Amino acid sequence: MSETINLKLKVWRQKNTSAKGRFEIYDMPGVSTHMSFLEMMDVLNDKLIRGGQEPVAFDHDCREGICGMCSMFINGRAHGPLRGTTACQLHMRHFQDGETITIEPWRANAFPVIRDLVVDRSAFDKIIQAGGFVSVNTGNAPDANSIPVEKHKAEESFDAAACIGCGACVASCKNSSAMLFLSAKVSQLALLPQGDPERKVRVLKMVQAHDEAGFGSCTNIGACEAKCPKNISIAHIARLNKEYLRASLARD
Amino acid sequence: MNTLNSKIPDGSIENKWTRYKSTVRLVNPSNKRRIEVLVIGSGLAGASAAASLAELGYNVKCFCFQDSPRRAHSIAAQGGINAAKNYSNDGDSVYRLFYDTVKGGDFRSREANVYRLAEVSANIIDQCVAQGVPFAREYGGLLDNRSFGGVQVSRTFYARGQTGQQLLLGAYSALSRQIAKGQVKMYNRHEMQELVIVDGKASGIITRNLVTGELERFSGHSVVLATGGYGNVFYLSTNAMGSNTTAIWKAYRKGAFFANPCYTQIHPTCIPVSGDYQSKLTLMSESLRNDGRVWVPKAQHDKRKPREIPDQERDYYLERKYPAYGNLVPRDVASRAAKQVCDEGRGVGPSGLAVYLDFRDAIQRLGRHVISERYGNLFEMYEKITGEDPYQTPMRIYPAVHYTMGGLWVDYNLMTTIPGLYALGECNFSDHGANRLGASALMQGLADGYFIIPYTIGAYLADDIRVQVTPTDHPAFQEAENSVRGRIDKLMNVKGSQPVEELHKKLGKILWEYCGMARNEQGLNKALAEIKLLKEEFWKEVKIPGGTNEFNPELDKAGRVADFIELGELMVLDALHRKESCGCHFREESQTAEGEAKRDDNTFSYVAAWEFKGDGSEPALNKEALEFEVVHLAQRSYK
Numbered sequence: 066m067s068e069t070i071n072l073k074l075k076v077w078r079q080k081n082t083s084a085k086g087r088f089e090i091y092d093m094p095g096v097s098t099h100m101s102f103l104e105m106m107d108v109l110n111d112k113l114i115r116g117g118q119e120p121v122a123f124d125h126d127c128r129e130g131i132c133g134m135c136s137m138f139i140n141g142r143a144h145g146p147l148r149g150t151t152a153c154q155l156h157m158r159h160f161q162d163g164e165t166i167t168i169e170p171w172r173a174n175a176f177p178v179i180r181d182l183v184v185d186r187s188a189f190d191k192i193i194q195a196g197g198f199v200s201v202n203t204g205n206a207p208d209a210n211s212i213p214v215e216k217h218k219a220e221e222s223f224d225a226a227a228c229i230g231c232g233a234c235v236a237s238c239k240n241s242s243a244m245l246f247l248s249a250k251v252s253q254l255a256l257l258p259q260g261d262p263e264r265k266v267r268v269l270k271m272v273q274a275h276d277e278a279g280f281g282s283c284t285n286i287g288a289c290e291a292k293c294p295k296n297i298s299i300a301h302i303a304r305l306n307k308e309y310l311r312a313s314l315a316r317d
Numbered sequence: 318m319n320t321l322n323s324k325i326p327d328g329s330i331e332n333k334w335t336r337y338k339s340t341v342r343l344v345n346p347s348n349k350r351r352i353e354v355l356v357i358g359s360g361l362a363g364a365s366a367a368a369s370l371a372e373l374g375y376n377v378k379c380f381c382f383q384d385s386p387r388r389a390h391s392i393a394a395q396g397g398i399n400a401a402k403n404y405s406n407d408g409d410s411v412y413r414l415f416y417d418t419v420k421g422g423d424f425r426s427r428e429a430n431v432y433r434l435a436e437v438s439a440n441i442i443d444q445c446v447a448q449g450v451p452f453a454r455e456y457g458g459l460l461d462n463r464s465f466g467g468v469q470v471s472r473t474f475y476a477r478g479q480t481g482q483q484l485l486l487g488a489y490s491a492l493s494r495q496i497a498k499g500q501v502k503m504y505n506r507h508e509m510q511e512l513v514i515v516d517g518k519a520s521g522i523i524t525r526n527l528v529t530g531e532l533e534r535f536s537g538h539s540v541v542l543a544t545g546g547y548g549n550v551f552y553l554s555t556n557a558m559g560s561n562t563t564a565i566w567k568a569y570r571k572g573a574f575f576a577n578p579c580y581t582q583i584h585p586t587c588i589p590v591s592g593d594y595q596s597k598l599t600l601m602s603e604s605l606r607n608d609g610r611v612w613v614p615k616a617q618h619d620k621r622k623p624r625e626i627p628d629q630e631r632d633y634y635l636e637r638k639y640p641a642y643g644n645l646v647p648r649d650v651a652s653r654a655a656k657q658v659c660d661e662g663r664g665v666g667p668s669g670l671a672v673y674l675d676f677r678d679a680i681q682r683l684g685r686h687v688i689s690e691r692y693g694n695l696f697e698m699y700e701k702i703t704g705e706d707p708y709q710t711p712m713r714i715y716p717a718v719h720y721t722m723g724g725l726w727v728d729y730n731l732m733t734t735i736p737g738l739y740a741l742g743e744c745n746f747s748d749h750g751a752n753r754l755g756a757s758a759l760m761q762g763l764a765d766g767y768f769i770i771p772y773t774i775g776a777y778l779a780d781d782i783r784v785q786v787t788p789t790d791h792p793a794f795q796e797a798e799n800s801v802r803g804r805i806d807k808l809m810n811v812k813g814s815q816p817v818e819e820l821h822k823k824l825g826k827i828l829w830e831y832c833g834m835a836r837n838e839q840g841l842n843k844a845l846a847e848i849k850l851l852k853e854e855f856w857k858e859v860k861i862p863g864g865t866n867e868f869n870p871e872l873d874k875a876g877r878v879a880d881f882i883e884l885g886e887l888m889v890l891d892a893l894h895r896k897e898s899c900g901c902h903f904r905e906e907s908q909t910a911e912g913e914a915k916r917d918d919n920t921f922s923y924v925a926a927w928e929f930k931g932d933g934s935e936p937a938l939n940k941e942a943l944e945f946e947v948v949h950l951a952q953r954s955y956k
């Protein structure tokens with residue numbers, strides 16, 4: 066493979082939440098295939114700044130796929146073409162010489178654009194605040210080994226807990242539903258004995274917060290799972306539905 | 318010179334904390350409702366502190382610069398968290414964890430603090446499990462442990478390779494619960510830009526709203542900094558891109574002493590730099606050294622492919638130099654050895670700044686499936702980044718800046734030299750001496766936040782119950798806000814020709830070259846001169862696009878880099894004055910005949926706490942003498 070490729074970037078530019086956005090096209094010659102996607106954006110920004118233009122704003126922090134901050138819709142796919150990979154872990158060797166790459170922000174009513182590719186995901190925090198916790202004050206905990214947890218349940222709980230809260234599931238869903246994100250938290254806690262006492266209230270409150278935040282409802286399309294960088298399974302949505310049903314029945 | 322009072326309680330080391338807790342002054346619940354605490358940072362230290370203080374009834378405001386508290390840099394920690402639970406029944410104890418930490422820190426930490434850390438470590442695991450943190454378990458359903466760098470017991474709890482993520486999400490859930498109750502008010506995308514002091518006490522902060530650019534004033538009875546480490550002063554590090562020194566640097570400039578700024582940990586196993594565009598470095602877990610063998614070619618500039626180099630032409634230098642510990646020597650020793658072979662011209666890869674970490678023999682011995690079970694996700698991560706398959710060809714690794722042991726000086730209460738100002742987690746200097754052991758930063762952050770500050774802050778606030786918070790129209794707030802605005806305008810008005818990143822890279826190069834893995838007087842003096850020039854260059858050349866009153870990440874970065882440059886100068890001064898080698902601080906002038914770090918306990922057994930004396934003046938050095946009453950001082954040896 067050649068070490069550098071020439072690209073065109075078609076990037077969404079939007080000054081602020083209320084401004085009207087548009088695409089801009091930038092030439093990117095000589096991109097090293099060893100770069101990460103965000104490093105390629107750094108190089109673009111360096112050029113823009115030197116040329117007296119405003120750089121493209123994008124969210125990022127850890128650059129190793131764990132903080133959930135990066136959020137780019139690349140060529141029509143959340144986080145780009147690779148499965149199980151965040152935008153920051155994507156490298157330029159996966160693109161072709163001469164390609165045009167389209168880069169957009171997450172698009173969803175519950176995630177308003179702040180600037181360019183940066184969106185406001187505080188609706189996710191609200192869902193967690195509604196019940197994504199175990200009510201245990203500091204200092205009240207019993208010895209950690211006093212309650213054994215079956216290994217396979219702990220593992221399954223972990224699979225759900227691996228969610229990084231990036232929002233790719235919402236961006237990929239044509240209903241802009243956050244069910245995958247929500248179900249991951251409900252599932253994590255439902256699988257552990259520590260989460261049991263608040264199981265019913267938790268699911269009811271979190272679903273309510275989800276709906277109030279303006280996320281759409283789930284119609285089982287599965288696009289979320291396909292684009293989730295942490296491979297969170299839609300089996301968690303099935304568990305969520307069961308939990309919800311059980312809790313609703315108990316309430317009446 | 319100011320005398321530093323570390324306020325260590327009386328009594329034997331085992332009884333200090335227990336006695337402290339039962340005699341410390343308390344704030345009664347109805348008064349807690351009248352008290353406002355500002356917590357800056359929502360990483361492990363900040364989130365755990367904010368949640369615990371709110372549970373006690375204090376009114377808390379918490380700040381972070383990311384878009385959610387869940388994204389703090391703590392999220393990236395991989396390996397695990399230590400605790401003296403002795404679940405493995407292998408003879409672990411509070412004393413052993415304490416001892417290992419003091420020794421690992423090369424006898425440059427404060428015994429009483431370290432002992433307390435070891436004491437509360439077990440409670441952390443209990444708390445996290447109760448929150449629903451899915452730690453690794455054994456088939457019987459109980460918690461699993463592994464061992465970690467340089468110790469002989471298995472005391473590390475872990476959640477796959479994502480321990481930091483799971484612990485942070487636990488703290489974030491506790492924090493979220495308090496936010497929902499209205500007991501914590503959370504300010505995302507808010508960066509602290511200045512500390513406000515009234516009558517000598519920390520009384521508030523000025524923040525910049527990173528979305529709108531607005532400057533805001535917040536008043537509190539006390540200010541708790543938990544803003545993380547400053548490794549990004551080197552530009553390239555394993556830290557998240559936004560990690561910075563700004564909050565603690567402002568505090569330093571307002572009178573908080575800065576302790577041991579030059580103690581920086583350089584981690585031996587990171588993916589090497591691949592080009593000029595490189596923005597950060599990725600850590601490959603230390604655990605790889607359990608099965609991987611480190612080597613370079615015996616000959617200089619050997620350009621053959623690794624598999625074409627026969628065994629007798631390879632130098633397994635760690636095994637050769639340290640037969641007892643081999644590939645498992647501590648981080649600082651492994652890093653320096655890698656630098657040495659590369660300096661000799663035997664480094665590998667396109668840049669010559671890398672060594673091999675080879676799994677060939679382990680795969681032959683154990684089979685590919687065993688290696689894949691142990692390290693599968695790390696191998697995948699490596700392949701994602703480099704495009705090379707470590708099952709077929711050895712990994713290339715090189716040391717990278719990882720953690721800063723230095724930070725704001727704090728006493729036993731975790732209070733800085735400014736009354737009412739606390740520092741928790743990586744941003745203080747307290748527990749790791751001159752070198753931190755693996756899996757102990759997570760432990761320290763959570764110990765500080767969950768179990769220490771909730772007690773120690775009461776000792777200060779008990780006096781404050783009748784005092785109203787300072788109104789934000791107080792002249793001190795006005796003045797602080799003016800100075801922040803003045804600086805932002807000054808930055809925007811430079812209108813030079815170099816983007817912030819370029820200037821930051823220059824700073825990183827100077828520090829890496831002269832104040833990195835090995836340091837000497839001549840180099841450090843050179844660094845001082847170069848940083849002075851760079852500072853001038855920065856204020857003449859920096860180019861910041863966009864405006865002040867809008868979302869402007871370049872402006873955010875510029876402010877942080879300006880502070881990094883000043884900090885860099887202090888780091889070099891500190892490294893220059895400490896003529897001994899200790900832990901991660903290797904002064905070439907102070908080494909044993911075999912080339913190992915040589916401490917000078919008679920002269921340097923102290924914490925260097927630097928005091929700001931104004932721009933253009935040398936900072937003053939204050940010393941806290943370190944007394945070792947329990948652990949015997951000894952030269953470390955890994956031969």
Ligand SMILES: Cc1cc2nc3c(=O)[nH]c(=O)nc-3n(C[C@H](O)[C@H](O)[C@H](O)COP(=O)(O)OP(=O)(O)OC[C@H]3O[C@@H](n4cnc5c(N)ncnc54)[C@H](O)[C@@H]3O)c2cc1C
Nearest residue numbers: 358359360361362382391396397509545742743756758759
């Ligand atoms: C790749 C990697 C792996 C690691 N692995 C391990 C491990 O296995 N075990 C271990 O024990 N340690 C590990 N460490 C170290 C450990 O992760 C950190 O030391 C620790 O998480 C720091 O926590 P903290 O709460 O002090 O700070 P951080 O998590 O860095 O949090 C800082 C907080 O402060 C906020 N902040 C900063 N500046 C400002 C400002 N000016 N205004 C407002 N808010 C601000 C940020 O938004 C953030 O919320 C690792 C570190 C790295 C880099």
Ligand code: SF4
Nearest residue numbers: 228229231232234293
């Ligand atoms: S479920 Fe997946 S896509 Fe959705 S927020 Fe979590 S990690 Fe991101």
Ligand code: FES
Nearest residue numbers: 126128133135153
């Ligand atoms: S920047 Fe952290 S996940 Fe991409």
